[in-house]
Amino acid sequence: MHRRTFLQMAAAAPATLAAADHKLPKYRVVSHYPAAAQPGMPGPYSGHVASVHAAKCMDENTEKPDPATVRDMMTRGMRALTSDADVRDSWARFIAPSDVVGIKVNCSGAPGIMSSPVVVAEIVRNLITVGVKPGAIWIYERFQDQLDSVHYDRYVPDGVHIWAAETSRGSAESYDPATYVETVFFNEDDTRSNLIRLVGNRFTKIVNVPNMKDHGAAGVTGCLKNIAYGNFSNVARSHSGSETTTYSFIGTLAAVEPLRSRTVLQVMDGLRGVWHGGPFSPNRKFRFYPKRMMFGSDPVAIDRLLLDIIDDKRKAEHAVSVWDRSAKYLGAAGDHGNNPNLNEFVREPGHIEYAGSLGLGVYELDKIKVTSVEV
């Protein structure tokens, strides 16, 4: 039988669904970096989230954020998290003047949704305020084309680096050959996912800036997904047919040193969000406006709150829950992008709880302290 003939036949057969009781892949984590005495994740504010809402932070018609309101949100959110009177003291708990800081943005949904340049500019301003030189600040993402489309350079001072790991898709030269997670998911030949070199050899701290988004494979994409899939190569291999291994892969990647130790602050940009079709956002009808930012050092706690934000919105829109694993909601390729009751994959929102089991943070809602702020 010819190979191509077989594969066409295979496409007609129903895909095997991921079992609810996940069989974990065998992972081999290779890293020579030691963990910090107190790793950045979950960090000093384990189980604590400062959640700031501001009705004026974004104009829903133009989708333009209001910089003054964003500044106020960030100031009050950071102070609420750390209980400091002066926001400079709040930032100084995470960042020292000598640090080289990577700001991990999320541009996969641009131009519909991304780490807002206004939010990123405010983070940069705060970093400079505590003494970090512009040249020691790196705004970074995996893919050059996505990063370029946002034009962060128009919002930040000269000297701030804006850098992508893959100038052309698939190029591996910016990844560390000695720091990787090796595993076989779906018979792929390339079984390694390597960490971005800068994380190990340049950055001393990382600020993670995810968005509030639905995700066709992971259920939602927030802190964990952005820091994990956004810092390693060759991660798309975790999806095949209707199945994904995001359940365990996201947490496994996020826990790799030095990524875990150096990611000290989570700033979730929820000025706008995506309730279906994520991580991309070509269709505006699936965007919504939480007008909320969340601050913390614990990515699991923030993502646990995100889960409810996305699922509640989906419920309000009469869309199937991110928790539904039924095969009847699996859509043909492309259809899920327009129909909120069709999934591309069996979603794995349990990846957040799994990351909690790896010690990356607190998952149980009754153990998460939320300090709410209204601006």
Add this chain to the structure above:
Amino acid sequence: MPLAFLAVLWPALFWDRPMETADTLRKAGIERLCVPAGQEQAWRKQGFAATPFDRARAVQAAAPKVEYHMDVASATRVPWVDANGWRFEREPGRAFFYDARAGSAVLAAAEAFAYGAEAAIFAAPEDLTPFEAMLKFLAEIDQPRMPAMANIGVIDDGSDTMAEALNLLARHNLLFHVIPSADPKYDLNIRHVPEAANPYEFAMKVRRDLTDEKRLLRIFGSNVVLVRLTGDGQQARVHLLNYGQAAVKGLRVRVLGVYAQGKLAAFEHPGAALEDYSAQDGATEFTIPEMNAYAVVDLKRDSKF
């Protein structure tokens, strides 16, 4: 390098165009030709080293290339690769003919060279200059041939099913020898492929049975680079063929065995050197910063080149 030094098994341009095209060949720097029988004397009078080539008796090789079939579901989402390494392993000693007019002559020359196959390659006139550049590169890196290294032995029954199995073993860089009977020197002997077997699943079973840890050579960072490994125990040569259109950057290679030194030669990247070299725990790893159609890495057990 004098032509006389070149190995007998050497890729060459196949040319059946009229004698009036001689200037086109000269401008491209072409000196050697394979021509239809009976035309060699006329071409020699024009100053070319022409040898007759019987296209009808040659095995047809596929024009090497990669194809992305987005409309066809696949188990692994990897692109199709049309490659001939498995054919060369299956039919050693045969002459091969490539109709490589669709821009694949450069890769065809590298592929035939990597496998030590006698091959005549028909190239489009616009490809003659890069084709000749590849031939010059091959001449520069030519050295006495070493045996192909493999730890899978395959007893070939000649069937179409086996042909596809061999193709897929090569596609997934599972290095094999075609052997007449089972031999304990191989880690794995394949005696039979059931006629009804799915060749892809069969190749994956071979991979699982062998285990990735025992694979002689692995690559990370591309799914369109195929490899061949030759060696004699003290030294080894890694041939890397990029079937994709784009350059491959940051390709990581793992070779089983500890080699103290490695040296890179990459087509169109003079002076390129291996990066992040590591030889420990029974394996050697290195990164090729960038490669186009073809690169070779020479490895030595001792520390001197």
